[in-house]
Structures are given as C-alpha cells and as structure tokens.
Amino acid sequence: MERATLVIPADPNRIRAVLLDPRALPLWNEAFLGVDGPPHPAVGQQYTLRVRPGLSGRLEYTAIEPDRIELRWEVPGFRETGTWTIGEAGLVGHSFTQAGPLAALLRTAYRGIATVRLERLADCVGQLRLVD
Template sequence: MTSTATGARTVPFSRAQVHALLLDALRLPEWNPAFLAIAGSRTPTVGEDYDLRTLPNLRGTFRYTEITADRVRMEWTVPGMREHCEWVLRDTGTGTRVDHAVTRSGPLAAVLRHSLADLPGLRLDRLAETLPSAAAATIGA
C-alpha cells in the first residue's frame, strides 16, 4: 500500500534560510515529530546514509535523494515502512512558500495511514517554529 499527503505554508524567511534548515540533517529531530535521533555527516550529500532512530524506537536510515536551490527530496526507511518526502521552495517577495509532499509505503505505513493526512501540515508548522532559531544561528555564524 502506498499513500500520499501534501501541505503548504508561507513562512517569513528567505528561501536560503529554509533550505539551510532542511539540509541540516542533524537538526531534523528538533522539528520532525517522528525522528528521535539522527547521526551522520554535517555536510548534506545526495545518497549518503544517516543512522536514524524513530518513534517507537525503530532503527533505520535517512538519506537525501535530491538537493537543488528550490527542491529537497529525502527518504527514510525503518522496518516495514519507506517514506519519500519532497520540499519545494518558492520566493514570494515577503517570504518563502514551502510545499511538502509525503509518500509512504509498506505494512507499517498501512497501520499509520490514519495520521498521514495531517502529517505535512504538522511538519510545516514545526519547521516554521524552528526557523527563527535556525535563521539566528545562520546570521551569527
């Protein structure tokens, strides 16, 4: 079984600031509600595997599958589920529109399908809440 859900938000931050947070894999657990811990390189590289621990304490892998200036694709797997995510960034003149799509497959995805419809919005809200501290860290660097 494969299921997909989408969502969008406009945030008052630049595309570069949003992009930087999406590419900071080690900070993903701060705003992705499924991730407990992630370990790997600080430099995002397409195809490189990160060790991942998710709720409910499942171990798996995370990787970036595409990185461009206006799109970030990633996937993660744990026993029984694979998730593909896409983030599309568009300048609005006053911020960035962020479109997020999630596609899940596998038996665990079937069990969790009831929560998928709200998932993109939840992630977008948490991303927006995390952006002020991420932007401040970027400016201070």
C-alpha cells in the same frame, strides 16, 4: 500522497539551512529521535535514523536543488519519500508518499502531517541563528 503548502516569511537560505541540517531534523520532526552522520548532506549519503517507538533505519537526501529537497527514510516495514519545495515569497511545499505494512497501519495517523511538519519547520526557521 499527503501534501500541503505554507508561507514561511523567511529568506529561502534560512529555510534551506534547516532542511539541510540532517542531525537537527529531530528538533522539528517529532517522529525522529535521532539522526547520526555527517553534518553536511550530500545526495546519497546514508544516515543512521532512530524513530519512535525506537525503530532504527536509514535516511538519505535523494535531491538537493536550489528550490527542491528530497529525503527518503525507512525503518522495518515503513518507507517514506518526502519532497520540500521552496518557492517565491516564502511559499514552501511539502509532500510525501509512504509504503510498507507499518505505513498502512499508520495511514490515518499521518493525515494532516504535511501541514504539521511545515508549521514546525516554520518555527525552527524562526529560531535559526545563522553565523557568518
């Protein structure tokens, strides 16, 4: 399991808005080339996912709570379950587990990725423009 935390100085609703925009996930997760499906997620809703280097699979939200969002995605030979927690004072945590033969091959490449994802999330949150 990989895990990291980062203080993101933003309103928790802004952080949630980025995490709950499935079609925008490729803007801050470099592994994702595209996510197709409804713009507003629901637990269990399936999304078509394309990842580098061109594999296709599926993504779904498995938990959507005020302080916790969980995503599961898979492509042939690779499965990941990732959890995002949104705490007090902008403390955001990310952890994930991976399984499958492709995950075993890529294990060293994913070291430190939880921190990288948090940094990219922070950048995206900073650029988010909410419309009232």
